[in-house]
Every structure is written in C-alpha cells, then in structure tokens.
Amino acid sequence: MIKIALDAMGSDNSPSADVEGAVLAAREFDYDIVMVGDAGLIEKELDKYRPIPENISIHHAPEVISMHEQPVLSVRRKKQSSIVVLANLAKEKKVDAIVSAGNTGAMVCAATLKCRLLPGIERAGIGVLMPTLKGTVLMIDGGANIDAKPKHLLQYAIMGSAYSQYILNNRSPKIGLLNIGEEESKGTGFLKDAYGLLELSGLNFIGNIEGRDIFGGDCDVIVCDGLVGNVALKVSESTAHAIVEMLRRELKSSLLSKLAAILGKSAFYSLKRKMDYAEYGGAPLLGIDGICIICHGSSPSKAIKNAIRVAGEEVIKNVNQHIVEKVT
Amino acid sequence: MIKIALDAMGSDNSPSADVEGAVLAAREFDYDIVMVGDAGLIEKELDKYRPIPENISIHHAPEVISMHEQPVLSVRRKKQSSIVVLANLAKEKKVDAIVSAGNTGAMVCAATLKCRLLPGIERAGIGVLMPTLKGTVLMIDGGANIDAKPKHLLQYAIMGSAYSQYILNNRSPKIGLLNIGEEESKGTGFLKDAYGLLELSGLNFIGNIEGRDIFGGDCDVIVCDGLVGNVALKVSESTAHAIVEMLRRELKSSLLSKLAAILGKSAFYSLKRKMDYAEYGGAPLLGIDGICIICHGSSPSKAIKNAIRVAGEEVIKNVNQHIVEKVT
Numbered sequence: 001m002i003k004i005a006l007d008a009m010g011s012d013n014s015p016s017a018d019v020e021g022a023v024l025a026a027r028e029f030d031y032d033i034v035m036v037g038d039a040g041l042i043e044k045e046l047d048k049y050r051p052i053p054e055n056i057s058i059h060h061a062p063e064v065i066s067m068h069e070q071p072v073l074s075v076r077r078k079k080q081s082s083i084v085v086l087a088n089l090a091k092e093k094k095v096d097a098i099v100s101a102g103n104t105g106a107m108v109c110a111a112t113l114k115c116r117l118l119p120g121i122e123r124a125g126i127g128v129l130m131p132t133l134k135g136t137v138l139m140i141d142g143g144a145n146i147d148a149k150p151k152h153l154l155q156y157a158i159m160g161s162a163y164s165q166y167i168l169n170n171r172s173p174k175i176g177l178l179n180i181g182e183e184e185s186k187g188t189g190f191l192k193d194a195y196g197l198l199e200l201s202g203l204n205f206i207g208n209i210e211g212r213d214i215f216g217g218d219c220d221v222i223v224c225d226g227l228v229g230n231v232a233l234k235v236s237e238s239t240a241h242a243i244v245e246m247l248r249r250e251l252k253s254s255l256l257s258k259l260a261a262i263l264g265k266s267a268f269y270s271l272k273r274k275m276d277y278a279e280y281g282g283a284p285l286l287g288i289d290g291i292c293i294i295c296h297g298s299s300p301s302k303a304i305k306n307a308i309r310v311a312g313e314e315v316i317k318n319v320n321q322h323i324v325e326k327v328t
Numbered sequence: 329m330i331k332i333a334l335d336a337m338g339s340d341n342s343p344s345a346d347v348e349g350a351v352l353a354a355r356e357f358d359y360d361i362v363m364v365g366d367a368g369l370i371e372k373e374l375d376k377y378r379p380i381p382e383n384i385s386i387h388h389a390p391e392v393i394s395m396h397e398q399p400v401l402s403v404r405r406k407k408q409s410s411i412v413v414l415a416n417l418a419k420e421k422k423v424d425a426i427v428s429a430g431n432t433g434a435m436v437c438a439a440t441l442k443c444r445l446l447p448g449i450e451r452a453g454i455g456v457l458m459p460t461l462k463g464t465v466l467m468i469d470g471g472a473n474i475d476a477k478p479k480h481l482l483q484y485a486i487m488g489s490a491y492s493q494y495i496l497n498n499r500s501p502k503i504g505l506l507n508i509g510e511e512e513s514k515g516t517g518f519l520k521d522a523y524g525l526l527e528l529s530g531l532n533f534i535g536n537i538e539g540r541d542i543f544g545g546d547c548d549v550i551v552c553d554g555l556v557g558n559v560a561l562k563v564s565e566s567t568a569h570a571i572v573e574m575l576r577r578e579l580k581s582s583l584l585s586k587l588a589a590i591l592g593k594s595a596f597y598s599l600k601r602k603m604d605y606a607e608y609g610g611a612p613l614l615g616i617d618g619i620c621i622i623c624h625g626s627s628p629s630k631a632i633k634n635a636i637r638v639a640g641e642e643v644i645k646n647v648n649q650h651i652v653e654k655v656t
Contacts, residue, residue: 234539
C-alpha cells in the first residue's frame with residue numbers, strides 16, 4: 001500500500017487541521033498515513049475521531065520549525081523537527097511521499113538536502129496549481145528558488161510539462177514564459193536567455209506570456225523564477241480575496257442586494273469552490289528525488305486531505321520517472 | 329490655462345476613444361487640450377462632437393508608433409510620430425503635461441530622452457494606482473525599467489511618497505518593499521540592498537510586504553522593480569477579470585441565481601466601478617522633468633478623460649517640485 005507521511009505540526013491550526021485532514025484521507029483513500037510530530041499532541045487530537053482508521057499511524061518528532069524561522073538554519077539545528085524527520089523518511093524510502101503545511105522554505109531546504117535532486121535537475125521548483133477560465137494551469141516556480149539561472153527555467157519547464165501531462169492529462173502541455181511582454185525581444189537578459197533555451201527544448205513552447213494571460217487558460221505550464229512566481233501567486237490570491245470581500249460589502253448595502261446575496265448563494269458558493277486552493281490540496285515540489293507536496297499554512301483539513309490525495313496520484317503516475325526521461 | 333497634450337493615436341480604439349476622451353475632458357475641465365496625431369483623422373472624429381469645445385486644438389503628427397514596435401528603435405526612427413511629438417511638446421514646455429494610451433515602452437523612452445530626468449533621479453518609474461480594501465495604493469515601478477538597481481528602488485520610494493502625499497493626500501505615506509516574505513532577511517541580494525537603503529531613507533518605510541498584502545491597504549506606496557511590478561499589475565487585473573467572468577457564468581446557471589444577478593445589479597455595478605482602472609485614468613510616469621500620464625491601451629474614453637484630469641492635478645499640485653526637494 002502507498003505510504004504517505006504528513007507533517008502533523010505544519011499548518012497554522014496544527015495539529016488539529018492536519019490531524020483531521022489525515023483522518024479524512026485515511027477514511028477516503030487506500031493509503032497508509034503516517035503522522036509526524038509530537039506523539040502526545042497527535043494522540044490527543046486523534047482521540048476525537050474514534051474509531052481511528054487502521055491505516056493511520058504516528059511517528060514521533062518532538063521539535064517544530066515555526067513559520068518565521070530561517071529555513072537553512074532551522075533545518076540544520078532542529079534534526080528532530082517534523083519537517084526534517086519527514087524529509088528523512090522520504091530519503092530512506094520509508095514512505096512514498098511527504099506532505100507539509102509548515103514553513104515552506106524549511107520544507108524545500110530539508111527535502112532538497114535529504115532526498116537530493118533528480119539526475120539532470122539543479123534546482124527544485126514549487127509547482128503551483130491555479131484555476132483558469134479553461135481549466136488548471138501549473139506555474140513553476142512558486143518560490144523555491146529566487147536566484148534562478150536560465151537553465152533552471154528550462155528544467156522547470158521540463159518538470160512542469162511532465163506533471164501537466166501525467167497528472168493533469170494534457171497530451172502536449174503548452175509552456176509559456178512569464179515576461180513583461182509577448183515579443184521575443186522582451187525582458188531582461190535572463191529572460192531572453194531562458195527564451196532561447198526553451199525554444200530549442202523540444203517542448204511545446206508557445207513563447208512569452210504576460211501576467212494578464214495566466215487566467216485565460218491558453219497555457220498549461222507557466223515558467224518563471226521564484227520571486228516573480230511567488231508575487232504572482234500571492235497577488236492573485238489577494239486580488240481574489242479583496243474582490244470577494246468588496247462584493248460581500250456591496251451586497252450588504254441594500255435590502256435588494258441582500259436578497260440577491262441569498263438567492264445567489266449557490267452561485268457564489270460554486271465560484272468560491274472553483275477559486276479555493278483547498279480543492280487543489282497543495283503544490284508539488286518538483287525536482288527532488290522523492291515526492292513532496294507543500295500546502296498553504298492556512299490549509300483547512302480539506303486541503304490537507306486533498307494534498308494527500310495528490311501525493312498519492314504522483315506516486316501512482318510515477319511523475320519523477322517521466323521527468324528523468326525527459327531531462328536526460 | 330493649463331495645457332495638456334493628448335496622444336490621439338494612442339489607444340487600441342484610436343482615434344475614436346482618445347478623441348472622445350479629449351472632448352469629455354474639454355467640456356468638464358478648464359484645460360487647453362491639444363490632440364496630437366493625424367490631423368485629418370482627428371478632424372473627422374471631432375466632427376461627431378459638434379459644437380466642438382473651444383479649448384480643444386490639433387497638433388499634426390503624421391506617424392504612429394504601434395503597440396508592437398520596439399520602443400528605442402521606433403522613437404529614434406519615427407520623429408513625426410504622435411508619441412515623439414508629444415515628448416517634444418513637453419520638453420519645449422509648450423504644454424504642461426502629456427497623456428498617451430499608446431506603446432508604453434516608446435512613451436517611457438521618448439519622455440525620458442526628450443524631457444530628461446529630474447535632478448537626483450536616475451530612472452523613471454511608472455506609478456500604478458490600485459484599489460484596495462482601504463483606499464488606493466501606488467505601486468512603483470509598473471514596468472518602465474526592468475533592470476533596476478537598489479538605488480533606483482530608493483528613488484521610486486521617494487517619488488511614490490511625494491505623489492502619495494500631494495496627490496492622494498496621505499500625510500506620511502507608508503512605504504513597503506515587495507518581497508517574497510516579511511522578514512528583513514528575505515529575498516535576493518538586490519532586495520536586501522534596497523531594504524537597507526530604504527531603512528536609512530528617512531521615509532516612513534514599514535519593511536517588506538508580500539504579494540498578498542497589496543490589497544489589504546496597510547501600505548500607501550509599494551516599491552518593486554519593473555518586471556515584478558508589471559507581473560503583479562497584470563496578474564491582479566486578470567484575476568479580477570477571471571473572477572467576474574466566473575461569477576457571471578455561475579449566475580447564469582439557474583433561475584434563482586439569474587434573479588440574484590438582477591437584484592444585485594447595483595452592487596455588482598458598484599464593485600465593477602471600484603475595480604475599474606478607467607476610474608483612475610492612468611499611471612503617472614514619475615521621475616521625468618515633465619508630467620506624463622500613461623494609459624492602458626484598452627482605455628475607453630472615460631479613462632482618457634480621467635487621465636487628463638489626473639495630469640492637470642499633477643500640474644496644480646506641483647509634484648515634481650516636491651520630488652526634487654525630497655531627493656536632493
């Protein structure tokens with residue numbers, strides 16, 4: 001049976017959201033789920049979900065790396081932290097995949113250090129899944145590596161293409177380079193060099209795309225460096241949040257609009273569901289020799305459950321093998 | 329009377345949207361408006377708006393720089409283009425401000441070359457105005473300069489602070505540096521250096537902010553390099569567009585939700601108005617020795633009119649003088 005380790009101390013509401021997510025996943029999927037963290041705290045949480053599914057177990061890890069700790073230092077110092085223990089389980093192949101909603105930088109660092117990178121890959125990248133008007137787009141890198149070189153962007157494209165093909169079922173994923181304009185001549189030297197590499201890559205590279213094109217859905221994989229990707233991701237999340245909040249305020253402004261809010265409830269709910277990252281579960285950290293899914297710190301139990309689902313899919317579809325075949 | 333020159337050949341719907349915007353502005357404001365472009369085409373458009381306001385005139389410019397032309401080359405070659413003629417009018421102080429919805433790169437290039445930069449400023453920056461939950465935030469640079477150095481970000485902060493104080497009436501504008509995380513240690517060497525300069529600047533620098541903080545409105549001026557700013561701007565526009573489109577589709581899905589759409593019409597309209605960049609008019613190109621407002625290519629006449637209004641405000645409030653005082 002596929003074995004997936006979950007950081008029980010990861011999310012902002014840990015361990016309750018994480019443990020609940022694990023229980024939901026254990027009930028729904030045929031995976032062995034190993035919860036990593038403070039055994040006492042986890043047991044206490046688990047007690048709420050009797051009968052506890054048999055495919056859940058606990059792996060004790062007494063330390064926690066908090067959200068604001070410096071990634072490299074904390075990974076080096078806290079060898080008994082849930083994140084480092086998780087990475088070690090993956091390294092030793094004791095589990096097939098790991099999932100964490102904890103400190104992203106620390107998880108990237110631990111996973112890269114312990115599992116090492118796939119042959120031909122020099123930097124791991126976070127693949128962020130975003131809803132568009134025509135389906136789901138994968139943006140890579142969402143913030144694993146902010147000092148990228150052009151060849152890293154090529155590697156992201158290869159990894160993103162494999163993920164898009166085997167997990168999102170796009171036969172020949174269209175790759176776009178996130179830039180300031182569409183013309184080949186646009187952007188910094190870094191971006192022009194990346195463009196050149198992508199053009200020769202044999203991938204289905206469709207050229208530069210702009211920030212405005214992300215949600216059009218004409219592209220399956222968007223390649224960018226981690227700083228730009230991180231800003232793009234967070235801006236899009238916060239724009240969505242601001243619009244929903246503005247709409248909520250407007251709909252409270254009159255009796256008629258309050259009625260509209262009630263009548264439109266299912267439409268609003270359906271929209272919310274489409275935009276909700278919890279549906280996607282988490283972001284794959286691509287490029288490491290292992291499978292690691294990174295979740296939002298604010299993940300509710302549903303997001304944790306879906307991240308475990310996605311981790312299992314990655315194992316089954318053998319994405320890493322496809323990446324290695326494409327890159328070498 | 330304040331004299332403002334408008335690129336009549338600028339927008340995607342030129343000259344009709346541009347000319348209509350000029351007519352609307354001429355009727356509403358006490359400005360002399362000079363339309364720059366193909367005189368024959370402008371006259372034909374103007375003919376639709378009889379009686380033509382007396383404060384509108386035409387300055388013939390036979391050439392046009394299209395949206396896809398390379399900025400530096402086109403400015404050098406097309407000396408009779410509306411954009412280059414516009415920049416020359418500003419340089420020779422024949423007008424107090426210029427407005428264009430044309431090729432942004434070409435307008436930045438022409439304005440910088442002809443008008444030169446203010447003393448102490450080494451790069452012009454586009455100041456983008458964005459709605460937030462608490463008012464308006466100015467993000468600089470929206471894409472004038474994608475090879476910024478840390479000191480340019482300091483200059484953007486000074487210019488943005490002056491603009492925010494004198495045009496947006498924030499007494500002590502809060503400045504944030506757009507980064508991948510809040511901690512001082514975050515980001516590339518470039519961003520760390522910029523952080524250090526901002527900390528010593530005497531401005532009201534509140535530290536790093538993340539993409540997710542832009543719309544919270546806790547910051548009055550957001551400083552970033554042109555590539556990141558351009559991506560952030562376009563991602564936020566396209567997220568907003570995608571959400572509105574998704575909501576439109578959802579609201580069509582049932583009879584009840586169709587009714588909700590009708591009852592909520594004024595709320596939806598009010599939201600649309602808040603998010604609509606046409607309300608803001610355009611983005612000031614800050615740092616040049618002159619006043620230049622850059623509009624979206626897709627600007628409707630209302631956006632052109634508002635851009636002319638904003639240009640006039642900048643003249644009246646003497647923003648450039650305040651920038652020079654702060655920077656030197």
